Amino acid sequence: MLIKRSLKKHNVPQNLSLSEFREMRNKILVLRQNGGVGDILMQRMMFEDFKLIFPEGHITYACPEKYMHLTENHPFIDEAISCDKVKLDNYIVCYNISNPCNRHEMRIAPFSDKHRSDIWANHCGVILTKHDMHLNLTEEMKQFGHDTVDRLNVKKQPTVLFCPVSAMLGKNLSGGQITETVHGLRDMGLFVYSSHVRPTDELIKLNVPIVADISLRKWMGVVNAADYVVSVDTAAFHLSAGLKKPLVGIFTFIDGKVYGKYYDFILVQKHRDNGDWDCGPCYAWTQCPKDTHNKRKPCVIKITPQMILDGAAEMITN
Numbered sequence: 001m002l003i004k005r006s007l008k009k010h011n012v013p014q015n016l017s018l019s020e021f022r023e024m025r026n027k028i029l030v031l032r033q034n035g036g037v038g039d040i041l042m043q044r045m046m047f048e049d050f051k052l053i054f055p056e057g058h059i060t061y062a063c064p065e066k067y068m069h070l071t072e073n074h075p076f077i078d079e080a081i082s083c084d085k086v087k088l089d090n091y092i093v094c095y096n097i098s099n100p101c102n103r104h105e106m107r108i109a110p111f112s113d114k115h116r117s118d119i120w121a122n123h124c125g126v127i128l129t130k131h132d133m134h135l136n137l138t139e140e141m142k143q144f145g146h147d148t149v150d151r152l153n154v155k156k157q158p159t160v161l162f163c164p165v166s167a168m169l170g171k172n173l174s175g176g177q178i179t180e181t182v183h184g185l186r187d188m189g190l191f192v193y194s195s196h197v198r199p200t201d202e203l204i205k206l207n208v209p210i211v212a213d214i215s216l217r218k219w220m221g222v223v224n225a226a227d228y229v230v231s232v233d234t235a236a237f238h239l240s241a242g243l244k245k246p247l248v249g250i251f252t253f254i255d256g257k258v259y260g261k262y263y264d265f266i267l268v269q270k271h272r273d274n275g276d277w278d279c280g281p282c283y284a285w286t287q288c289p290k291d292t293h294n295k296r297k298p299c300v301i302k303i304t305p306q307m308i309l310d311g312a313a314e315m316i317t318n
Contacts, residue, residue, distance in 0.1 A: 024090070024091065024092050025092065026054075026056055026057050026058050027057075027058050027060065027090065027091050027092070027093075028050070028054070028057050028058065028059050028060065028091070028093055028095070029060050029062060029086065029088070029090075029091040029093065029094040029095070030043075030046075030047075030050075030059065030060070030061045030062070030094075030095050030097060030124070031062045031083060031086065031094055031095065031096045031097065031098065032061070032062065032063040032064075032083065032097055032098055033063075033064070033083050033096070033098040034064065034098055035063075035064060035066070035067055036067075036167065036235065037067065037070065037216070037235035037238075037239075038234065038235040038237070038238040038239075039101075039116065040063055040067045040070045040071070041070060041133060041135075041235065041238045041239055041242055042115075042116050042117050042120075042133075042238055043061075043063075043097065043117065043120060044070075044071075044074055044133040044134060044135070044242070045117035045128065045130070045131045045132060045133055045262070046117055046120060046121045046124070046126070046128060047059060047061070047074060047076035047077050047134075048075075048076045048130040048132060048134065049121065049126055049127075049128050049129055049130055050076065050124075050126060051076040052129075052130075053126060058078045058079070059076065059077055059078050059079070060077075060078065060079040060080070060081060060086075060091070061074075061077050061079070061080050061081075062080070062081050062082065062083040062085075062086040063080075063082070063083055064082065064083055064084070065082040065083075065084060067216070068080060068082060069215065069216040069217045069220075070216060072217075073134075073135075073136040073137075073138070074134050074136075075134055075136075076134065095123065095124040097120040097123055097124070100119050100120060100122075100123040101116050101119045101120065104119050105119075105283055106283070109282065109283035109284075110280060110281070110282040110283055110284070111255075112255045112258045112281070112283065113258065114258070115131070115258060115259065115261040115262060116259070117131060117262075131262040133242035135220075135239075135242045135243055137220055137221065137224055137243075138217075140221075141217050141218070141220055141221035141224070142221055142224055142225075143221070144218050144221040144222070145218070145220075145221030145222045145223070145224050145225035146221075146225045148211060148218075148221070148222055148225065149193060149211075149222065149225040149226070150225075152191075152193055152209040152211075153191045153193070155191065157189060157190060157191040158189065158190050158191065158227045158228070159190065159191045159193065159225070159226050159227045159228070160185055160190040160191070160192055160193075160226060160227065160228040160229065160230060160312070161193060161194065161195065161222075161223060161226035161228070161229045161230070161231070161236065161240070162181070162182065162185065162192050162193070162194050162203075162208070162230050162231070163194060163195070163196065163229070163230070163231035163232060163234055163236040163237070164177070164178045164181070164194075164200070164202075164203075164231075164232055164250075165196060165200055165232065165234070166232050166233060166234035167197075167234065168234075168285075170252065170253065170285070170296075170297055170300065171232045171233050171234065171251075171252050171253075171254075171300070172232065172300070173232060173250070173300070173303075174296065174300070174301075175201075175202045176305075177303065177304075177305055177308070178200075178202040178203065178206070179202065179205075179206060180305035181230070181305045181308050181309065182203070182206050182208060184305060184306075184308075184309040184312070185230070185309070185312060188309075188312065188313070188316065190228065192208050193208060193209045193210070193211065193226075194208055194209070194210045194211070195210065195211040195212065195214075195219060195222045195223065195236065196210060196212055197212065197213070198212055198213065199212050220239060223236055223239050223240055223243065223245075224243055224245075226240070226245060227246070228245065228246045228247075228248075228312070228315060228316065229245045229246070229247045229248070230247075230248040230250070230308065230311075230312055230315075231247070231248070231249060231250065232249075232250045232251075232252075233249065233250070233251050233252070233254055233256065233259060237249050237260075237265075241260065241263035241264070241265060244264065246315045246316070246318065247263070247264070247265035247266065247315065248265065248266045248268060248308065248311040248312055248315050249263075249265045249266070249267055249268065250268045250269070250303060250308060250311075251267065251268070251269040251271075251281065252269070252270075252281070252297060252299040252300045252303070253280055253281050253282050253283060253284055253285070253288075253297055253299050254281055254283065255271070255281040255283075256268075256269045256271070256281070257269075257271065257273070265315075266311040266312075266314050266315050266318075267311075268303060268307050268308050268311045269281070269299075269303070270298075270299050270302045270303060277299075277302075279298060279299060280299055281299065282299075284297075
């Protein structure tokens with residue numbers, strides 16, 4: 001559904017010939033000049049509706065080179081290129097979706113209303129109706145993931161991918177939270193493994209296998225191999241939701257009810273809507289309005305391992 005005409009023009013070539021205009025008129029550039037992985041995955045949710053509105057349009061999606069693997073095999077993206085290589089003069093219309101989310105979320109904080117995919121799409125003049133990432137992993141990616149996890153899972157137990165840390169430190173679980181959660185998941189008869197950019201000290205101490213320092217394509221396969229996923233608000237959460245894995249999402253100062261609006265998952269969060277928490281989520285990225293212990297936010301500290309394990313038990317029985 002189109003909600004408004006919102007053309008963001010960049011360097012429109014002057015004195016176009018009629019044939020040049022005919023060549024360019026249906027070319028649409030959607031430009032993302034920054035990361036991260038979770039945002040790029042959520043942006044995949046936009047393009048089906050773009051094609052429904054403008055079937056004859058040729059959609060080019062540009063993002064940083066390091067994230068290009070996340071754009072593969074999308075049925076409604078005609079071309080994906082690195083934003084460093086894009087030539088704006090080749091397009092009459094460019095939608096730059098690099099910053100609308102932060103502006104919107106900070107403007108209405110401490111409350112939130114829209115999933116990020118909706119914010120980006122609205123910036124382009126579109127109301128989304130589908131919200132599907134259209135993740136189509138290759139057989140090679142799937143096989144790598146299953147082979148990797150099978151080698152680690154000697155007892156051939158049901159597997160749970162546990163991701164307790166994020167690139168944003170304020171979302172990370174503490175050593176104690178991690179330890180008790182791992183023990184509890186193991187007591188449920190699950191094989192616990194993890195996958196991060198780099199090994200996590202607490203997980204190493206617990207002898208949790210960590211698949212680290214691999215390409216994004218291989219990482220997607222490793223996540224896909226999990227029977228269950230328990231994750232803080234990080235890329236693994238969004239990928240698991242897109243892959244429709246049984247999922248527990250652990251949220252703190254970001255509203256999990258909004259970020260997970262179109263996902264089927266179990267939310268673990270101290271949330272104002274629950275009636276026992278007046279603090280948030282507040283979207284206070286760098287500062288906390290309440291006293292903190294060791295610079296950790298109360299919304300993180302107040303999440304108990306039992307809350308996470310209760311969520312995991314509900315996930316398994318669903």
